Amino acid sequence: MPGRTDEETNADVRMEEDGAPTSHQPDNEEEFEDAQQFPEEEDEEDDSEQRVRILPGSTDSAASFEFRNENHTLGNALRYIIMKNPDVEFCAYSIPHPSEPLMNLRIQTYDGTAVAALSKGLKDLQDMCDHMFEEFSRTRDAFLNEMRD
Amino acid sequence: MAPFVKPSEAELERRRTIQINDETVTNISSTDFPGHYPGEDNSWSFETFKNTFRVEHHYLTPAESSFSLIGADAAIANALRRILISEIPTLAIETVYVYNNTSVIQDEVLCHRLGLIPFTGSKKGIREFLRWRRKAEDGTPGPVYDYNTVQLRLQVECTRNPSAAPDEREPTKLYHHAHVYARDIEFVPAGRQADLFQAPEDIIRPVNPDILVAKLRPGQVIDLQMHMHKGVGADHAKFSPVATASYRLLPTITITRPILGRDADKFARCFPRGVIALERVSAAEANTPGSGYEGHEGEKKAVVADPMKDTVSRECLRHPEFEGKVKLGRRRDHFIFSIESTGQWDSDELLLEAIKTMKKKCERLEKQVINMVR
Amino acid sequence: MSREAYQVPTGSQAANPAAVGKSFDAYGGGAAEVGPQMQYLCGDCGLKFQMRRGDAIRCKECGCRILYKERTKRMVQFEAR
Numbered sequence: 037m038p039g040r041t042d043e044e045t046n047a048d049v050r051m052e053e054d055g056a057p058t059s060h061q062p063d064n065e066e067e068f069e070d071a072q073q074f075p076e077e078e079d080e081e082d083d084s085e086q087r088v089r090i091l092p093g094s095t096d097s098a099a100s101f102e103f104r105n106e107n108h109t110l111g112n113a114l115r116y117i118i119m120k121n122p123d124v125e126f127c128a129y130s131i132p133h134p135s136e137p138l139m140n141l142r143i144q145t146y147d148g149t150a151v152a153a154l155s156k157g158l159k160d161l162q163d164m165c166d167h168m169f170e171e172f173s174r175t176r177d178a179f180l181n182e183m184r185d
Numbered sequence: 186m187a188p189f190v191k192p193s194e195a196e197l198e199r200r201r202t203i204q205i206n207d208e209t210v211t212n213i214s215s216t217d218f219p220g221h222y223p224g225e226d227n228s229w230s231f232e233t234f235k236n237t238f239r240v241e242h243h244y245l246t247p248a249e250s251s252f253s254l255i256g257a258d259a260a261i262a263n264a265l266r267r268i269l270i271s272e273i274p275t276l277a278i279e280t281v282y283v284y285n286n287t288s289v290i291q292d293e294v295l296c297h298r299l300g301l302i303p304f305t306g307s308k309k310g311i312r313e314f315l316r317w318r319r320k321a322e323d324g325t326p327g328p329v330y331d332y333n334t335v336q337l338r339l340q341v342e343c344t345r346n347p348s349a350a351p352d353e354r355e356p357t358k359l360y361h362h363a364h365v366y367a368r369d370i371e372f373v374p375a376g377r378q379a380d381l382f383q384a385p386e387d388i389i390r391p392v393n394p395d396i397l398v399a400k401l402r403p404g405q406v407i408d409l410q411m412h413m414h415k416g417v418g419a420d421h422a423k424f425s426p427v428a429t430a431s432y433r434l435l436p437t438i439t440i441t442r443p444i445l446g447r448d449a450d451k452f453a454r455c456f457p458r459g460v461i462a463l464e465r466v467s468a469a470e471a472n473t474p475g476s477g478y479e480g481h482e483g484e485k486k487a488v489v490a491d492p493m494k495d496t497v498s499r500e501c502l503r504h505p506e507f508e509g510k511v512k513l514g515r516r517r518d519h520f521i522f523s524i525e526s527t528g529q530w531d532s533d534e535l536l537l538e539a540i541k542t543m544k545k546k547c548e549r550l551e552k553q554v555i556n557m558v559r
Numbered sequence: 560m561s562r563e564a565y566q567v568p569t570g571s572q573a574a575n576p577a578a579v580g581k582s583f584d585a586y587g588g589g590a591a592e593v594g595p596q597m598q599y600l601c602g603d604c605g606l607k608f609q610m611r612r613g614d615a616i617r618c619k620e621c622g623c624r625i626l627y628k629e630r631t632k633r634m635v636q637f638e639a640r
Contacts, residue, residue: 088553103550109267110546116260120229122219151558158551163231164261165544168254169537172240175252176533179242278639287630292637300639404605411639421640 090151091140099143099150106139107131114141117164118157123147190224202437205513207502215258215517243493243521250532253435254520262432262520268539269430271418275529276304276311276335276389278411278423285408288365290399299339299411300423302367302396303527307387311529314381318414331376335389335413338371343401360403368394370411389413392528426535428525435519436495439512440487443477448506449487455501462490493521600627 091100103110111129118127118141126144143150192200204211219228237256244251254262281296288295318334319327343362356363372389374382382388399407418425438460444452445466453461463485471482478486497515501507526532594612601608601618602625608618610626617624 086553086556088550088557090557106546106550107267109264109272110543110550112260113264113543116215116258117229119218120227122226122228124219151554155551155554158547158554160229160231161547162544162551164234165540165547167231167235167238168240168257168261169540169544171238172252172536172540175240175242176245179245183245281637281639283635283637285630292635296637296639423639 094150096149096151097145101141101143101150101154103139103141105137107137108139111139111141113161114154114157117160118143118153120160121153121156124153127153187224189226190222192222192225201517202514203434203517205497205499205515207499217258245533247526247531247533248528249523249525250535251521251523252536254432254522256518257520258518259520262522264543265536265539266430266432266522268542269427269524269535270425272542273426273530273535273538274317274415274417275424275426275527276306276315276413276415277421278302278304278337279414279416280412282410282412283408284410285406288399288401288405288407295399295407295409298398299370300421302370302398303392303529304389304413305392305528306372306389307382307384310378310381310387314377315415329412331378333414334375335378336373336375337389337411337413338373338409339365339369339398339411340371340408341365341369341401342406343403345403356400356402360401363401364397365399365401365407366394367391367396367398369398373410426527426530428527430522430524430535432520432522434515434517435521436492436497437512437514437516438489438492438495439514440489440510441512442510443481444487444507444510445478445481445484449485451504452487452501452507452511455498455504455507457494457496459491460489460495461487464488598629600629601625602627 085104087104087106089102091102094100108131111131115127115129118124123145124143125146127142129139129141131139141154143153145153199212200216203213216222217227219226221227234256239253239255241253241255242250243253254265278300281299283292283296286292286295290298314332315335316333318329321327341362343360346359346361349359353359362369368391370391372382401407416424438456443466449463453463455461466478466481466484466486468482470476470478471480473479497513499513501511502513522536524532524535526535530538596609596611599608599610600606601621601623603623604618604621606618606620607629608620610616616626618626
C-alpha cells in the first residue's frame with residue numbers, strides 16, 4: 037500500500053508514531069548514503085538461518101526433511117537425483133500448503149542413512165550443474181563461431 | 186552380484202518416447218531409476234551423464250535464443266526453466282516518489298507502468314557492484330546506498346507548439362511532450378555510480394526507449410523520482426529477466442507403412458510446412474518384397490523431413506487413410522528451450538546463470554544439511 | 560502518517576475548525592460567508608480561484624460547472640507494483 041509521506045525532515049519520526057512503515061524519504065542527497073565500503077558480509081543471502089530440519093518421527097534410514105523457502109524447483113530436481121541412488125528405497129517431495137514457503141522431502145533407504153542420501157543428492161546435482169554449464173558454454177562458443185564463418 | 190543387464194537399443198527407444206495417440210498420451214513417466222527394471226543399472230553416474238548429455242543451439246541473438254538440452258530429465262529442465270523465470274535477479278523500479286502528476290493517468294497506475302519498464306546498463310555495474318537492498322532488523326526495507334539503489338527522474342511538462350500549423354490535428358505535432366516515452370526517464374548517478382555507469386553503453390536506460398508511459402495535454406505535468414532495486418521474479422514479475430522461458434519436447438513422427446500418391450500430399454498437409462517431404466519411390470524399394478512399395482515405383486511417398494517444426498496437432502490421426510500407418514510421439518529427454526530476454530541479460534547468459542543459481546542453491550543446502558546434523 | 564494529519568491545501572491559511580463548526584447550522588443562511596476558502600480549478604478554462612461554502616459552484620470567469628480541487632503539493636510515495 038502506498039502511503040502518503042511528508043517532505044519535511046522530521047517525517048521519519050512522525051511515521052513511526054503512526055505505526056506506518058518507514059519508507060525512504062525523497063532523495064535529498066544527504067539521505068542517499070554513499071557508503072564508501074561495502075557491508076562486511078560477502079554472501080548476499082542470509083545464511084545464518086537454519087532452513088532445513090528433520091521432521092519428528094524420522095529414523096536414520098527413513099526421514100522426512102522440511103526445507104524452508106524452497107519449492108518445486110529444487111524439490112523435484114532433488115527427488116529425481118535421490119531416486120537415482122540405488123541405496124534409496126523411496127524418495128518423494130511435497131508442498132504441504134501453497135501459502136507456506138515449505139517443501140517436504142521424504143527419503144527411505146535400504147542402506148546408509150537418509151541424511152547421507154540427501155547429501156549425496158545435493159552433490160550429484162552440483163556435478164550435473166558443472167557439466168551442463170561447461171557443455172552449454174562450449175557448444176555456444178562453437179555455435180557462435182560457426183555463425184560468424 | 187550378477188553383472189548388469191543392458192537393455193536393447195529398441196527398448197531404450199521405446200522408453201524414451203512418449204506415445205501420442207488420437208485421444209490419449211501414454212508412457213509418460215520416466216522409468217530410469219534403479220530397481221525399476223530388474224538387473225539393470227540405472228543409478229546416477231556422472232560419467233554416463235557426461236557421455237549422454239548434449240546441447241544443440243538452434244538460434245542465438247542477445248534478445249532471443251533457442252537450443253536443445255538432450256539427455257536431461259524433466260525435473261532438471263523444469264528446474265532450470267523455473268529459475269529462469271523467478272530466481273535470476275534484475276534491477277527494476279521499485280519505489281516512485283510523485284511530486285506532481287496532473288496527467289489523466291492516476292498515480293498508482295502510472296507507477297505500476299513505470300515498474301514494468303525493463304532497464305539495462307553496465308553489466309558489470311548491475312551484477313557486481315549493485316547488491317540487494319537489505320531488510321532492516323524489523324523487516325522494513327533497509328537504508329539506501331549507492332550500491333543498492335539506482336535513482337531515476339522523470340520530469341515532463343506538455344506545452345503548446347507555437348510553430349505548429351494552424352490546422353494541425355496531430356497531438357504530437359501540436360504540442361511538445363504530448364507523449365511521454367521511456368526515453369524521457371533520466372538516470373541520476375549517486376556516489377560511485379557516476380564512474381561505473383558513465384559510458385553511453387553503460388548508462389542505466391530503458392531497453393526499449395519507445396515504450397509509451399503516458400499521454401499529456403498542454404499544462405499537464407509529470408514530475409517524479411524513482412528508486413530501482415534488485416529483485417527476483419518470485420517477488421514480482423517486473424524483476425523476471427525473461428519475457429518467456431519455455432521448453433517443449435521434440436516431436437517424433439514414425440511412418441510405419443508407406444503413405445503413397447495422393448495420400449502422401451494429404452499427409453504432408455496435416456503438418457506444418459517443412460515437417461513432411463515428398464520423395465519418389467525408387468526402383469530398389471519397389472523391387473523389395475514386403476516393403477509395401479511393390480509396384481509403386483516413381484510414385485510420391487511421404488517421408489519425415491524435420492519433426493522439430495511439428496506442433497503435434499494430431500491432425501493426421503483424424504483421417505482413416507493414415508490409420509496404422511503413422512505413430513506420433515515425443516522424445517522424453519529432448520527439451521527444446523526457447524528464451525526471450527527482457528534485455529538486462531543476454532539470452533545465452535541466462536541459462537548459464539540459471540545453472541549457476543541451481544548449483545549455488547545446492548551448495549547452500551549442503552551446508553545447511555551439515556549444520557542440521559550437527 | 561495518518562489520514563487525520565492530512566491537511567487540505569488552501570490558498571489562505573484561514574482553516575479554522577471553530578469557523579467550520581459555526582457555519583454548520585448556518586448552511587444556506589446569510590452566514591454563508593464564513594468557512595475556509597478553498598482553491599479550485601476550472602475544468603474548462605483552467606482558471607484558479609477561491610470559493611467558500613455556499614458559493615455557487617461555477618467558474619468565476621467562464622461559468623463552467625465542472626471544478627477540480629487542486630492536487631496536493633506534497634510528495635506522494637508509491638510502490639511500483
